[in-house]
Amino acid sequence: MAEAQPAYEKRPRRRGRKVLVSLFVLLLVLAGLLVIADRVAAGVAERAIAKQVGDELAKQNARASTPKVDVAGFPFLTQVAEGKYEHISIALRDVQGSVQGDAVSLPKLDVDARDVRASLDTIRSGQGDVVADRVHGTGTISYDSLAKLLDRPGLKLGEQNGRLAVTAPVDILGVQLTVNGTADVTVSEQGKVALKFNDLDAEGLPALPLARTLLSNYAKGISVDVPLPELPFQLAVRNVEPQPDGLAVTADATNVPINSVS
Template sequence: MTTTYYAEETRPRRRRGRRVLIALLVLLVIVAGILVVGDRVAANFAEKKIAEQVSQNVAAQNVQAGTPEVSVGGFPFLTQVVAGEYKEITIGLPDVQGDVNGNVVTLPRLDLVARDVTASIDTLRTGQGEVVAKTVDGNATIGYAEVTKLINQEGLQLAEREGKLQVTAPVEVPVINQRFTVHGTAELSVEGRRIKIQLKDANAEGLPAVPLAQEVVRNFIQRTSISFDVPALPFNMELKQVTPTSEGLAVAATATQVPITS
């Protein structure tokens, strides 16, 4: 009888222990869910406010663009809000338009990454104060149609082949009163907001073995150095690299100690 009575008493205690453990686990899941939701709400608020600041900054620099798409990286987000420091903020600007010597140039999209951003809660809430990024890096592609519009050289064609920029341009040879097409590759370089294209390794199809004609084409190739400015980029970014792609010239730009606020 004693043994049976003891076994009957221990079973309910074990069941109660399991119930308490399950209740604690459920409570933890609920608390974690609340924290995740709260974290996301805070992130959405910050992204909205930063997007507003970016729009104002872009407009202040006479650059037109669509609504910024902002995403704040890092988790948990609430700790970044409290500290007023954000590790990384990505900003997508669609349909960027700028003026270059009277020409409206369009970039389908400018992707920005702002790192080590400082912004207090009050600044985000009121819009008063500074939002500053230690660095801002940007990437965009200028279509070849836009590039040739900026260069404004009749008959010029640009394309990418095997990672190199291919240039096709007409050249007049007065000594034989004919026009020939020059084909060649080009070297790319950047300086400030300016892109330079230097024609290299070129030849003219069908050029006759006439010394004067060949000299004209050689001189044309040697002196052909095309340069043009890109539209003013947000946050006063300067070009650091340009590479040819199938869609156009891919440009990378950067700036340091950047005020996101206008």
């Protein structure tokens, strides 16, 4: 008959389990610390880039609220080691620029930088180039700012069924009328916003050929190419589209430095 195994022989097995559990907990703690360190490092980089973006805006005589920067991709420290960052987003709010002395307001400008290159020395010292292969920007120009650039007293712009709508007081043959209509909006070869008002009317317009001619001349007078303020990151406007909150602008650029240090 086999003798029963002493109870104390089972203790090493329990100790083995405790060691494994302890090791597992230690690994979880280390992993958590690494994640925290990674996020802290990313936060430092985001604040540094935000400051550089603010400096760049100041060089262009533009103002904005503090840029919000987000460095995507995990782990961040691996990207630092490689000197390449897959995606950096920059949110700008209340951007104030100027065109020929007139203030232009962009309530928002969101910039998406892809495949950003920056050496470890650049990140460490703050000296050197941070370059993005591709930059895409979407922004909104307030209608009040756009109307001021047209320099017509009382003129108001807005959106109507996806088109740019205009309302303005006008004197035609001594009669004060209110002009209403819409415009085609495109981007010119020079990167300006091209406005073409070809569908204007005015209630109470005298039924005279001269009155219609004067209304047509007014439409031509506000059908102009409107220059935009210089956008950061060398962004070139590619498309504009009327939206309820303003004129939506889409822009892009390639091989762009996104910092102002050298």
